[in-house]
Amino acid sequence: MNEASVPEENVTFPEVARFEVREYCADGGFAFGSLLQLCGGLGVVGIILGAIAHFVGQYFWFILIFPALIGLGVGGAGAVLLRKLRVRNPIICSFAGLAAGVFAMTTMHYLDYRAFNDRMTGAMGAEQLDFIRQVAVNIEQFQQDRENLPEDLQLLVDDLLADPEALKVFQVNSFPAFMNYSAELGVELSHRGRKGMNLGYTGSIIYWLVEMLIVAGLGFVLMSSAAAQPFCVACHEWKKEKEYGPIPPLCNPQESLKEGRVLKYPIRGDNDPVQPGDWNVQLWTCDDCEGESGVDVILRLISIDDNKAVQYKDVEKISYPAEAVAPLVYALTRDEPAKGESAAAAEQEEDESQQA
Numbered sequence: 001m002n003e004a005s006v007p008e009e010n011v012t013f014p015e016v017a018r019f020e021v022r023e024y025c026a027d028g029g030f031a032f033g034s035l036l037q038l039c040g041g042l043g044v045v046g047i048i049l050g051a052i053a054h055f056v057g058q059y060f061w062f063i064l065i066f067p068a069l070i071g072l073g074v075g076g077a078g079a080v081l082l083r084k085l086r087v088r089n090p091i092i093c094s095f096a097g098l099a100a101g102v103f104a105m106t107t108m109h110y111l112d113y114r115a116f117n118d119r120m121t122g123a124m125g126a127e128q129l130d131f132i133r134q135v136a137v138n139i140e141q142f143q144q145d146r147e148n149l150p151e152d153l154q155l156l157v158d159d160l161l162a163d164p165e166a167l168k169v170f171q172v173n174s175f176p177a178f179m180n181y182s183a184e185l186g187v188e189l190s191h192r193g194r195k196g197m198n199l200g201y202t203g204s205i206i207y208w209l210v211e212m213l214i215v216a217g218l219g220f221v222l223m224s225s226a227a228a229q230p231f232c233v234a235c236h237e238w239k240k241e242k243e244y245g246p247i248p249p250l251c252n253p254q255e256s257l258k259e260g261r262v263l264k265y266p267i268r269g270d271n272d273p274v275q276p277g278d279w280n281v282q283l284w285t286c287d288d289c290e291g292e293s294g295v296d297v298i299l300r301l302i303s304i305d306d307n308k309a310v311q312y313k314d315v316e317k318i319s320y321p322a323e324a325v326a327p328l329v330y331a332l333t334r335d336e337p338a339k340g341e342s343a344a345a346a347e348q349e350e351d352e353s354q355q356a
C-alpha cells in the first residue's frame with residue numbers, strides 16, 4: 001500500500017447526503033399475552049437455574065463467579081425469550097429480569113431448605129420431627145409448665161435446654177427460620193479447600209443480598225438492552241444489524257451522524273488493524289420490508305481491554321429514514337466508487353498494490 005492512500009490530518013470528508021433524523025427510541029410495544037408467556041418462561045428459567053445452583057452448591061461454590069454465571073443465564077435466557085415473544089419494552093423487561101434473578105436465588109435457598117428438611121425427616125421420621133419442633137419452638141411455655149408435663153416430655157424439654165445448638169436446629173420450622181439459622185451459622189468462605197473466614201450473621205445476610213443483586217442486576221441489564229433493540233413495527237419483526245468501520249479516530253463521525261449529515265468517512269482496510277478510539281457503526285434494517293421502515297444507526301466507540309479483546313460502547317443511536325440506507329452503506333464502505341471511472345481507477349490502484 002502506498003502512502004498516498006493514507007488520509008492526512010487536515011482531510012475534510014465530502015458530504016454524501018443529508019437527512020432529517022431523530023434520536024433512536026425503543027419501540028416499547030408488546031402483546032399482553034406475550035408478556036404473560038415471558039413471565040412464565042422466566043419462572044421456569046429461575047427454577048431451573050436455582051435448582052442447578054442448589055445442586056452444585058452442595059459440593060462447591062465460587063463466590064461472585066457463580067452468581068455472575070447465574071445472572072448471565074437469567075439475562076441470556078430472558079433475552080432469547082423476549083426476542084421470540086417480541087416483547088420490546090425495556091422498562092418492563094428490565095424489571096422482569098430483576099424479578100427472575102431474585103426468584104432464581106430464592107429458589108436456590110428454598111431448595112437448600114428443602115434438602116435440610118429431608119435430612120432431618122430422614123434421620124428421625126416426620127412425626128417425631130414435628131413433635132420435637134413444636135416443643136422446641138414453644139420451649140419457653142413448656143419450660144414454665146414443666147411440672148404439669150408427662151415425664152417423657154419433661155425429659156425432652158430438659159434435653160433441648162441442655163443443648164442450645166440442637167434447640168436451634170429443631171426451632172427451624174419454616175423457610176425464613178432456616179435462613180435465619182443459616183445466617184447464625186454464618187457463611188464460611190473457604191480458600192483452596194481450607195476453611196476460611198466466617199462472615200457472621202449480618203455479614204452472611206449482606207453476602208446473600210450482594211449475590212442476589214449480582215444475579216438480578218445482570219438479568220435487569222441484559223433484558224433491558226435486548227428489549228431496546230431496533231424493531232420493525234410494520235413487519236412485526238426485529239431488525240438485523242450490519243457492522244461498518246472501523247473509522248479511525250481522526251474522523252469523529254458522532255457530530256455529523258447526529259445531525260443527519262452523512263460524510264464519506266475513511267475506513268480502515270483489512271491490513272490496517274483496529275485501534276482504541278476507532279469508531280464502529282451498526283446499521284439496523286428490516287429484511288422483510290428491505291429497509292422500508294428506516295434504518296437505525298448505532299455509533300460505537302472501540303476500546304481494547306487487557307486481554308486484547310475489542311470492546312464496544314454505544315455512544316449514539318439515531319434513526320434515519322428509509323432513503324438513507326444506500327447513502328449510509330456507501331459512506332461507510334471503504335473505497336467503494338460512486339462512478340464507473342473511479343471504479344476503474346480503484347481497480348487499477350488495487351492491481352498496482354497487488355503487484356507491489
Ligand SMILES: [Zn+2]
Pocket residue numbers: 232233234235236237286287288289290291292293
Ligand atoms: Zn419491516
